[in-house]
Structure formats: structure tokens, C-alpha cells
Amino acid sequence: MLRIGIFLLFLLCTARGSEVCYDRVGCFTDDIPWSGTAERPIYRLPWSPEQIGTQFFLYTKENSNNYQISAVNSATIGSSNFKTSRKTRFVVHGFIDEGEEGWPADLCKVRTTGKSCP
Numbered sequence: 001m002l003r004i005g006i007f008l009l010f011l012l013c014t015a016r017g018s019e020v021c022y023d024r025v026g027c028f029t030d031d032i033p034w035s036g037t038a039e040r041p042i043y044r045l046p047w048s049p050e051q052i053g054t055q056f057f058l059y060t061k062e063n064s065n066n067y068q069i070s071a072v073n074s075a076t077i078g079s080s081n082f083k084t085s086r087k088t089r090f091v092v093h094g095f096i097d098e099g100e101e102g103w104p105a106d107l108c109k110v111r112t113t114g115k116s117c118p
Contacts, residue, residue, distance in 0.1 A: 020045045024072075058082055059108040067108075 021027040028034050028046050035043040046052075057067030060081040068080040089111060093104045 018045055022048050025049060057105075057108070059105075059112050060086075061112050064109050064112040067105075 019027055019029045030036075030043040030045055034040065034046075056069055058069040058077075058080055059067055060083075062081040068076065069082070070076045091104050091107055
């Protein structure tokens, strides 16, 4: 019972209730739903998009081998092949992988060309 009490005291002492804000994506806290859940048990604030190196890749029928748009410069959307009249699909690779090579890029090529990847 003493161990449980010490553990609970430790949890209370380490709870911070911190917040961090980033210009383009808004603010995040270390409260629920961002932390303290079964899926996210560690109370950590997210890194900045610059630290993470956030990137968005736009593949279309016109550019199935080379991506377009910039995560930093929203003006690149207007000069891209993006069309609101077309169906848009998002491929999210996960936090361990990178999306520029491998299966995410291959999947985008298949979806935009209708052909199998080598």
C-alpha cells in the first residue's frame, strides 16, 4: 500500500499542466486528450513543426512521380495541380516512418497512375 501511495504522490508531483503554441498549428497542452490517456500515457508536449520537419506531399495525375506543395508556404497550393473538384486522399505514414520514400510514395503513385509500382 505504501508503494502505491508513493507512486501516486510521484504522479501528482510530476503533473505540470503545461502548454505550447505554434503559429501554424495552434496550441497544445499536456492534458487529456493530448496526454494522460491509455494511448498517450506520457505527459509530453509536442515538438515544433520545424523540429519534426513536417512535410506535405501532393501527388496528382499530372505529377505522379514528383510531389508538390510546401508545409511552410501555403501559396504553393495555388500554383500546384491540386483541384477541389477531384477526390482527395490522405496517406499518413506514422510517427516512426518518413513519407518521402517507400510505401507511402509507392501508394500515391499507384493511386494517381493506376499502375503497379516496380
